[in-house]
Amino acid sequence: MRKRLIWTGIFLLFSNALLSQEKFRRVPPYPEPIKEWRLPRLEVAVLSNGLTVGVIPRPASPWLSLQLMLMVGESSSPENLSGLATLTARLMARGTTFLSSTDIEDRIESIGGKLDIYVSFDRTFFSFKFLKENLDEALSLLSQIILQPSLASSELDAVRRSLFYEIVDRRKEPESLAERQLLRWLFKGHPYERALFNEDSLRLISRRDVQAFYNRYFRPEYAILILGGEINLSLASRKVSHYFNVWKGESSSIPSIPVLTPLSERNLGFIDLPRAKEVNIVMGNILASHYVGDIYPLLVLNQVFGASPHSRLFMNLRETRQLAYLAFSQIEVFPSGWLFLIQVKLPPHSISAALKEIDRELSRLTKEKIPAAEVEQAKSFLLESLPLELEPLEAMTRRAAEILALKLVDDYWNRWPENILTLEASRIMEVAQKLFSVPMSVVIVGDARLITNFFEQSDKVKVYDAKGQHLYTISRGEEK
Amino acid sequence: MSLFLFLAISSSLLLSQTEEKSVSEPFPFVYYHLKNGLGVILAEDSSLPVVSVAVAYGVGSRQDKPGQAGLAFLLENLMFQGSINVGPMQHFSYISRVGGRPNARLSDDMTIFFQTVPSHQLPLVLWLESDRMLGLTISEEHVDRARASALDELIQRRFSEPFFDSFLLFDQLLYPDFARSHPLHGYEEDVMSLTAEDVRDFFRNYYVPNNAVLCLVGDFNRKRARELIEKYFESIPKGRELPPEPEVAMTFKGPVYKIYVDPLASAPAFHLAYRVAGANSPDFPAFKIMEYILIRGKTSWLQRRLLRRERLVVRMEGGLETRGNSGFLRLFAVVNNEVMIDRSLKAIDGEISRLKSSLVTPEELELARNKYRADLRQRLETTADRAVFLSEMYFRSPSLEEIARMLERPLKVTPSEIVGLANRFLTEENLAVLRVRIR
Numbered sequence: 001m002r003k004r005l006i007w008t009g010i011f012l013l014f015s016n017a018l019l020s021q022e023k024f025r026r027v028p029p030y031p032e033p034i035k036e037w038r039l040p041r042l043e044v045a046v047l048s049n050g051l052t053v054g055v056i057p058r059p060a061s062p063w064l065s066l067q068l069m070l071m072v073g074e075s076s077s078p079e080n081l082s083g084l085a086t087l088t089a090r091l092m093a094r095g096t097t098f099l100s101s102t103d104i105e106d107r108i109e110s111i112g113g114k115l116d117i118y119v120s121f122d123r124t125f126f127s128f129k130f131l132k133e134n135l136d137e138a139l140s141l142l143s144q145i146i147l148q149p150s151l152a153s154s155e156l157d158a159v160r161r162s163l164f165y166e167i168v169d170r171r172k173e174p175e176s177l178a179e180r181q182l183l184r185w186l187f188k189g190h191p192y193e194r195a196l197f198n199e200d201s202l203r204l205i206s207r208r209d210v211q212a213f214y215n216r217y218f219r220p221e222y223a224i225l226i227l228g229g230e231i232n233l234s235l236a237s238r239k240v241s242h243y244f245n246v247w248k249g250e251s252s253s254i255p256s257i258p259v260l261t262p263l264s265e266r267n268l269g270f271i272d273l274p275r276a277k278e279v280n281i282v283m284g285n286i287l288a289s290h291y292v293g294d295i296y297p298l299l300v301l302n303q304v305f306g307a308s309p310h311s312r313l314f315m316n317l318r319e320t321r322q323l324a325y326l327a328f329s330q331i332e333v334f335p336s337g338w339l340f341l342i343q344v345k346l347p348p349h350s351i352s353a354a355l356k357e358i359d360r361e362l363s364r365l366t367k368e369k370i371p372a373a374e375v376e377q378a379k380s381f382l383l384e385s386l387p388l389e390l391e392p393l394e395a396m397t398r399r400a401a402e403i404l405a406l407k408l409v410d411d412y413w414n415r416w417p418e419n420i421l422t423l424e425a426s427r428i429m430e431v432a433q434k435l436f437s438v439p440m441s442v443v444i445v446g447d448a449r450l451i452t453n454f455f456e457q458s459d460k461v462k463v464y465d466a467k468g469q470h471l472y473t474i475s476r477g478e479e480k
Numbered sequence: 481m482s483l484f485l486f487l488a489i490s491s492s493l494l495l496s497q498t499e500e501k502s503v504s505e506p507f508p509f510v511y512y513h514l515k516n517g518l519g520v521i522l523a524e525d526s527s528l529p530v531v532s533v534a535v536a537y538g539v540g541s542r543q544d545k546p547g548q549a550g551l552a553f554l555l556e557n558l559m560f561q562g563s564i565n566v567g568p569m570q571h572f573s574y575i576s577r578v579g580g581r582p583n584a585r586l587s588d589d590m591t592i593f594f595q596t597v598p599s600h601q602l603p604l605v606l607w608l609e610s611d612r613m614l615g616l617t618i619s620e621e622h623v624d625r626a627r628a629s630a631l632d633e634l635i636q637r638r639f640s641e642p643f644f645d646s647f648l649l650f651d652q653l654l655y656p657d658f659a660r661s662h663p664l665h666g667y668e669e670d671v672m673s674l675t676a677e678d679v680r681d682f683f684r685n686y687y688v689p690n691n692a693v694l695c696l697v698g699d700f701n702r703k704r705a706r707e708l709i710e711k712y713f714e715s716i717p718k719g720r721e722l723p724p725e726p727e728v729a730m731t732f733k734g735p736v737y738k739i740y741v742d743p744l745a746s747a748p749a750f751h752l753a754y755r756v757a758g759a760n761s762p763d764f765p766a767f768k769i770m771e772y773i774l775i776r777g778k779t780s781w782l783q784r785r786l787l788r789r790e791r792l793v794v795r796m797e798g799g800l801e802t803r804g805n806s807g808f809l810r811l812f813a814v815v816n817n818e819v820m821i822d823r824s825l826k827a828i829d830g831e832i833s834r835l836k837s838s839l840v841t842p843e844e845l846e847l848a849r850n851k852y853r854a855d856l857r858q859r860l861e862t863t864a865d866r867a868v869f870l871s872e873m874y875f876r877s878p879s880l881e882e883i884a885r886m887l888e889r890p891l892k893v894t895p896s897e898i899v900g901l902a903n904r905f906l907t908e909e910n911l912a913v914l915r916v917r918i919r
Contacts, residue, residue, distance in 0.1 A: 024711070025565050025611060028574065029603035032704070037529045059527060062857045102788070105778045110847050112854025131854060309576050384598040385579025387528045391596070391862050 037387060042400050042413050043233040047241050050221030050249035055236045056228040056400050058393055064135060064229035065393040068126040068142065069401040071224070071254045072217040075122050075191035081205050082197035086119040087159055088213045089126070093117060094155035097148040101155060104141065111137045121192040122257055122335060123405070129394060132229055135239060143243040151214060153207045164199050171466045174445040175343065177271050178282035181443045184468045185267050186286055186339070191257055198467055220249045224404050228397035260337030262286040266439035269462045270455075270474070272448040278325065279348050279446035283358070284341040287331075287435040292411055295333065296419040297431040302331050303378035304370055304428075305361065306342060310377075312361050313342070323350040323357065335406060342440065348450035352457055355442065362440065365432040369425050379420050386416070452477065505884030506860065509870065510702070516718040517690025520709055521870045521880070523697040525863060531698030532863035533605040534594035535613065536871035539686035541666075542588045542659045542725070542804070549658075550630060550666015551674055551682050556586045557626045558679065559593060563612035568622070571608050578604065585868070586664055588803050592871055596864045599699040603708055610712035613692065616683055623676045631672070634665050642744040643812075646916045649740055650751040653912050656731045660803045688719025693874040698863040730755070730806045736912040743919045747794065749814045750821045752828065755910040756901075758805035759876070765889035766897045767807060767905075771800040772848035773840060773898070774831065775811060776855075779847060781831045786813065792824045809906075821915055835902045839895035849891050856887060 044054045077084040093115060094101045108115055111134035116127040126146070130138045170176045180196055187193040225244075227236045262285050287298070306313035306329030317324040324346035332339040346354050390396040403413050412419070444451070444461075455461060456477035463471045473480045498513040509523035541552045560582070562568040575582040580597035597605055637644050648663050655661040665671075694713065696705055732755050742749075756770075757763040774782050775798045786793045798811035811828070815821055840848075860866050873883050 025607070025614070027565070029607050031604065032600040032602060034598075034600045035529050035699075060525075061527075063861065102779075102784070106847065109777050109779045109854075110850050112850055112857070131857065309573070381577075381579055384601075387530050387598065388579050388581075388596055391528055391530060393861070 034384075036417075039386075039390075039413055039416060040396075042404070042409055044404065044409070045233055045237045047220070047237065047244070049245060049247055050219075051240070051244055051247065052224045052404065053233070053237050053240050054224065054226040054400060054404055055231055055233045056226065056396055057232070058229050058396070061229045061393060062132055063129055063393055064132045064138070064227055064231060065397045066126075066128040066130075066138065066142070066228075067224075067226045067394075067397045067401040068128070068146065069224045069226070069405060070124040070218065071122065071222050071405055073120045073122040073124055074195035074197070075257055076217055076255055077194045077197075077213070078209075079194065080201065081209055082194035082201045083163070084205055084209055084213050085124060085217075086163065086197075087156070087202065087205055088151075088210045089117050089119050089124050090159045090163070091151050091156055091210060092145050092149040092214070093126075094159060095150040095152050096144040097150060099141075099144060104145070107137065107141050111141075113138060115142075119195075121195045123402075125398070125401075127394060127398065132231070135231070139239055139243040143247075146218065147244070147247055149214065151207060151210050156205075156207055156210065160202055160205070163202060167199055167202075174273055174276060174278075174280040175282070175345075177273070177466055178280050178443040178445045179341070179343075181269055181271060181464055181468060182282050182284055182341070182441060185269075185441055186263060186284070187260070190260060190336075192260070192334075192336075196468070217255075219252065220244065220247045221252065222254055224401050226397045226401045226404070228393050228400070257336040259290070260286045260334070260339075262288050262438040263441055264438070267441040267462065268458065268460065269441075269443045269464055270448070271443065271445045271464050271466060273445050274447055274449075276445070276447045279346050279351060279444060279451065281344040281346065281351070281354070281442060281444050282341060283344075283440045283442040284339060285438045285440050287338040287340050288438070289338060289431075289435055292408065294431050294435070295338075295412070297423055297428045298331060298338070298435065299382060300375060300378045300420065300423055301365065301370075301428050301432055302329055302340075303382055304374055305329055305365060308381065310381075312364075313358065316357055316361060317344065317346075317354055321353070321357065323354045327354075327358075333406070338435075340435075340440075348446055349453070351444065351451060351454045358440075362436060366429075366436050369429050372425060375423070375425050375428065379423065382420050383417060501881070503880055503883070506856075506887060507866065509697075509880075511874075511880055514689065514710070514714050516714060516716055517688075518713055518716070519693035519874055520706075520713075521693060521695040521874065522700075522702055522705055523695075523866060523870065524700065524702060525697060525866075526699045528863075529599045529699050530596055530863055531599045531602050531605075531696060531700050532594060532596040532867040533602070533609065534592055534693075534695045534697075534864075534867035534871045535609045536590055536592040536693050536695070536868075536875065537687055538589070538691045538875050539591055539682075540587050540589040541662065541664045543682070543686060544659075544662060544666065546658050547670060548666075548674060548678060549662040549670040550634075550664075551678060552591065553586055553665045554623070554626050554630055554671065554674060555679055555682055555687070556584050556591050557630060558616060558618060558622060559584065559612055561622045561626060562617040564615040564617070566608060566611050568617075571612070574604060574608060580605075583864075588660060588664070590872065590875055592868055594864055594867055594871075596698070596862070602696070602700055602705065606708050606712045609694070610716065613687065613689065613713070614716050616687070618676055618680050618683060620676045623674070623679055627671055627674060630665060631668060634668060634671065637665075640744070642746065643742060643749055643814075643916060644744075646740050646742055646745075646749070646751065646914060647812075649738075650753070650912070650914045653736050653738060653914060654732055654753055654755075654808055655803060655806065657728050659728055660806065684719065685722065686719075689713065689716050690718050691722060693871050695867045695871045695874070697867040697870070727805055730758075732806070732912070733909070734911045735908045737915075738913070739915045739917060741917045741919055745916060745918045747814050747816060748818050748821060748918055749812065749916040750824065751810070751812050751912075751914040751916070752825070753808040753810045753912045754906050755912075756800070756807045756809050756905045758807045759802040760805060761807075763901055764802075764807065766893045766901050767800055767809065768852065768890040769845070769848050769893045770835070770898055770902065771809060772851045773844060774835070775799055775809065777851050779851075781834070782811065782828060785827055785831060786824055790823070790827060792820050792827060818915075818917070825913065832902070832906050836899065836906065839899055842895075845893075845895060845898075852890055 074085045111130045113130035118125045313327045317327040326345040329342045461474045500510045500512045511521045544551045578601045580595045582595040585592045652661045756767045793813040796813035
């Protein structure tokens with residue numbers, strides 16, 4: 001009896017402790033006090049040949065990340081030779097006056113390095129990451145690639161072949177198919193259209209075209225070189241100058257690109273992807289603004305609308321109505337215009353209902369003021385998630401290069417927290433009304449046999465092949 | 481035993497939280513154990529206001545029993561389906577709401593859950609992780625949902641991913657025992673038959689503090705972090721002590737040559753492997769360097785010859801793989817036609833003969849060392865990378881103080897060691913080849 005009492009006492013003692021602990025387990029804890037954080041200082045110098053050099057400190061990092069960005073991209077390729085900018089940039093890393101393709105690979109791997117080359121609508125990136133003790137070797141190698149590329153015919157075929165396989169592979173990806181078709185509409189007649197090249201134009205490109213493109217556009221005054229890691233501006237400028245001083249500038253201005261304009265009518269397109277179980281929808285339009293002050297309300301607006309799993313689009317389409325598996329939106333900022341995109345993955349039977357809900361959510365942005373709590377939540381997310389986004393060193397240097405090219409260092413880089421914190425719902429609504437009054441065009445990719453109902457309900461659906469060729473139009477289920 | 485003696489022993493055990501030990505290489509961290517046996521590793525880095533939290537459990541697909549293949553995978557999935565105070569998918573929701581990214585990774589010997597969040601949200605992550613360690617919601621309904629999602633993924637991959645089944649078959653050729661050869665996501669029939677009680681047993685046995693490690697890397701105050709860890713984790717009851725897993729004998733016997741017809745493949749391919757030493761063997765560091773000489777990176781002998789110089793293969797991948805005490809140098813390559821398989825095998829044989837008959841040059845060895853060094857630093861780049869790395873080391877290295885020494889060992893390998901081991905291991909008896917034909 002005495003023993004039982006003691007055991008009961010012990011049990012009560014422990015269970016009381018557990019019960020008192022249970023209280024704090026019941027609800028999520030408050031966060032710790034938030035620390036003020038600013039983006040690391042981006043220091044910039046311009047060398048005598050016009051090359052801009054920037055540095056972002058990341059003390060104690062064993063890596064250096066280098067971004068050499070040229071403010072020239074596929075939009076600078078001649079109209080009948082789209083793909084030339086990509087082919088040229090890739091070919092540059094396949095041999096120089098003194099180094100073969102194999103030598104370059106050896107050199108990169110011997111310094112623990114990785115070199116990626118990427119060409120966009122209006123930019124070319126040579127993204128080089130290497131161990132910090134190898135700065136001289138890395139700059140020496142990169143300067144040879146940039147200043148003395150051999151642009152050999154034998155390597156041209158190999159690069160063309162590998163690009164061809166990439167294009168073919170991309171056609172198997174429904175998201176890519178849909179996005180490229182939408183961009184074909186949005187960029188029709190604009191130089192950006194050339195970035196949507198296919199294998200046909202690649203076949204026409206000769207070594208002479210590559211050489212001419214290289215001679216014309218690879219100039220220091222078009223370039224920005226950013227170094228991120230344990231380095232300061234004085235050392236970076238000295239070293240970069242040592243290896244790149246023979247790169248001669250001609251003080252010419254960066255090629256101008258016409259302004260993008262929104263489509264005034266809604267297009268509805270379809271690409272058949274037999275055996276696809278899911279449907280992918282991409283919709284969007286150009287946003288007609290160039291005022292930098294509109295960027296910050298637009299980012300908050302996008303956060304509220306569709307940037308994360310807690311945004312309205314995802315919560316409505318997936319969580320509340322179970323119409324979609326995924327639904328997100330994004331904003332791309334180009335020097336010649338801003339692009340708004342919505343991407344949705346959903347089952348075939350949900351297309352009509354999902355499109356209706358997306359339109360309703362878009363319309364809400366222009367008609368209803370966003371509640372203050374939702375605005376504050378979006379602002380907190382943007383402020384707090386930035387360090388997470390920029391934790392990989394390449395992400396930080398890439399962002400810095402883009403901001404520098406857009407001349408937004410003072411406004412965006414240095415004043416990011418203030419620009420977000422001071423925003424109010426009325427300003428966000430003003431921007432929504434200004435930019436979101438345009439119709440969003442829609443591309444659907446899926447198995448045609450599974451979405452006949454949608455075709456029967458739709459007035460006019462233009463059907464395309466994977467290369468963007470218009471095949472026929474469906475009206476109320478009938479082919480025209 | 482008298483009750484008082486029992487209480488005295490119990491209380492001394494309860495108070496046995498270990499002293500903090502400091503390690504400075506490969507980067508500074510401290511570690512200790514809570515009273516319930518939970519390992520804790522703390523590595524401070526205030527360069528950005530972020531913190532990564534990893535919780536690793538010493539259980540993987542190797543603990544699946546025959547007839548229950550896929551149980552570890554199912555439980556990994558269920559860890560996001562709710563716990564005592566957290567609803568289904570709320571873990572994901574809480575973390576992504578503050579800008580973080582929850583992740584999980586299952587291997588044959590470990591299951592790791594990790595996320596990176598803004599540093600002031602550390603209490604939230606500790607609350608979430610402790611809640612699911614304390615008690616997971618494992619109802620029939622939850623298991624049905626997780627099973628359906630696991631089966632869906634399995635079926636989707638089997639019927640849409642070319643070469644998927646060929647990888648499973650090759651695993652079975654290399655590892656004749658069930659524990660190491662069955663796929664992480666199990667077999668359809670096994671997954672179908674798993675019950676909530678099976679899952680509960682598995683959770684009770686393996687998802688316990690004394691079989692887990694909690695690792696924090698990033699911007700936090702160590703004293704405050706210790707307080708929070710104690711608050712959320714110390715009262716979680718210790719699980720029963722697990723008996724040490726018996727080592728499974730290596731039974732592979734080559735040469736093995738097989739053919740498999742893949743109905744989904746649009747091009748032929750082949751798998752090739754040589755049995756080598758396991759991770760605990762003193763020979764393992766030499767195989768690590770051999771991996772870089774032969775397979776890893778564009779400058780490796782096989783990539784350069786097969787992919788670039790002779791263009792025998794369209795793509796290739798591979799490296800050194802270890803499961804328990806077994807190790808294999810593995811390679812998978814896709815080719816344009818079957819003639820290329822023969823030519824590739826001949827070319828591989830040529831490169832292996834070169835490795836066996838002459839010493840690698842100092843330049844080749846230095847290149848391999850540099851690639852190894854760079855990969856190692858790449859594995860430690862972000863706070864999440866380091867949290868996962870330390871969690872893995874907690875279970876896989878003999879002691880955390882040994883990590884730096886262990887990582888340095890491949891850098892001391894000599895050309896004569898490589899030649900010796902190549903002759904001993906890269907032989908016909910250790911070779912397996914699976915040819916994949918198109919239908």
